[in-house]
Amino acid sequence: MTEPLTREPASRKPILQVRNLVKHFPLTRGILFKKEIGAVKAVDGISFDLYAGETLGIVGESGCGKSTVAKLLMNLEQATSGEVFYKGEDITRLSGRALKAVRRNIQMVFQDPYTSLNPRMTVGDIIGEPFDIHPEVAPKGDRRARVRELLDVVGLNPEYINRYPHQFSGGQRQRIGIARGLALNPEIIICDEPVSALDVSVQAQVVNLMEKLQDEFGLSYVFIAHDLSIVRHISDRVGVMYLGRMAEIGTDTEIYEHPTHPYTQALLSAVPVPDPQARERRERIILTGDVPSPANPPSGCRFRTRCWKAEERCAQETPLLAVPSVFAGSDSPAAHESACHFAAEKDVVGSASVDAA
């Protein structure tokens, strides 16, 4: 379907380009006369590219805006400002038929396999539902056959077509969600915590399936998750979000082995390592304090209230997401985009020992 990918970024084409994307949810008070008293700055100026055939992982703490980004990419939420270019066209401005055409190519798989499927619909109806909106993909007579094919692709028995969601386990339900996401032959699938609700053993089955389908159909994934080891396994590049902004973005090696943003360093050091030997060796950065409210984020660098390196400048000047000047022109893996005034490498022992098994 797609030509083989070379790993050279220069020769790769972005399929999705996100520029200064902003989503503010208004905070109102009063019942009759709603007065706007502020806004939750859920996503506050995010830019990144998604290349054809790659997986971009997005990680970050609860409430940092990951799901909101996903919904903005799907155009399920109206952006406050900013652009999302799909093959050069800004989809935040599309409506009607043009939007429908684009939507066909960008699909979503949701977190919760227990609640995201309608319990009253059969599996066949759930997977075939997108054909109601896009009948051109599968003419009426072909639908059942197409649904059976999709069931087969995701490793479910096509005979199960008339069963209901409650008759399936969590992992099987997530497969149903993936089959529905594939129904319209999309190019991009946005996965919002697709395996977070599953057990380790079932998680591995679903991740393997997703990788297989990517190879087979040349799909591009945005993979949102809070399990950093799963994200590393599946991603080509990883973006780290904090409080509505992107703190750091780079290839998986750049982020996991050469993080330069203090937040990424803290995040990686806090990941529990499945190796009791590492207990004593690990040097963890325990962050103090709680994540500030996105309705009232700190000035300057959003991470400064918890950052051990914060200085005066961090409160005044917002650090931009760019290759830090200290690394400019260097071909070290530390030379990737990081939004910190004092970006520097730090050996994060915990993350390094994951591979020591």
Place this chain on the structure above:
Amino acid sequence: MTVTDERTGAAAPVSTTPLLEVRDLHVEFHTRDGVARAVNGVDYSVNAGETLAVLGESGSGKSVTAQTIMGILDMPPGRITQGEILFHGQDMLTMSAEQRRKIRGRKIAMIFQDALSSLNPVLSVGYQLGEMFRVHQGMSRKQARAKSIELMDRVRIPAAKERIGDYPHQFSGGMRQRIMIAMALALEPELIIADEPTTALDVTVQAQVMDLLAELQREYNMGLILITHDLGVVADVADKIAVMYAGRIVETSPVHDIYARPAHPYTKGLLRSIPRLDQKGQELYAIKGLPPNLTRIPGGCAFHPRCPMAQDVCATDVPLLHPVGAERGSACHFWKETIGD
């Protein structure tokens, strides 16, 4: 029995009776689809100052066992059909209700997974903490309040004095979980059962909460039963591990041995499914098949339909917990082969 834990060394208190011991516990639920055998002969024990991690996939009976210990099992549909729960050697299932009440909630406390739903949304955090002291220790409002502030300080809620009147929704997830820990600690229990205490939290907050729990445990020399499915958290804090599958303990071991050399194919499969760096770009190892239906648990070894090592005998004979060295056990006919390769 003079089993001293070598790793915790001299510091480990040596006592002949464990703080808590569960023996051959069986619990079933009567459901529309039949009898679900959720717990099928669980044995585990924990000493003062020790952390036992209970591991296993969703539905393996971890929480039901804990609920039975705490006396909060839904009965009906739940039914305890067999077994003993010994606290300092005394069976809680046969003692008088009066005696039991003195233990549960006071000497054994529980922390639940979802802090928001286990706190009452219409009462202030301070009131709910204070209630522990008013009800159990007959303190006055004023005394209880002072105690509550002290506890909130202890679990590091900043500006405890000012925040004592706040409601649960005004606290972050991590802070709410710390309030739950404070409540569990209020009466200085000897044993804490923590059921997925950090599953709903972020890694950075999770690290804060687990550190706090470990520190307080040391300070009070409490026993801790930590229920989780996070193999990383277990490696970080546990002294010993009990792995559950289909309502039974399939492997028990000190923490170091099990990660290095699992003695049960299920444990081995779990450990192998963790993504590792050197496997990037390859398929993850996945245990094949599905968790068993508890109304129709496979005969013989319950794991046999999914086990890569299964032989004919596995479908017919239930494997007992074979001793593997002094402190370990594996409920597998072929534990030697499992540990060997």
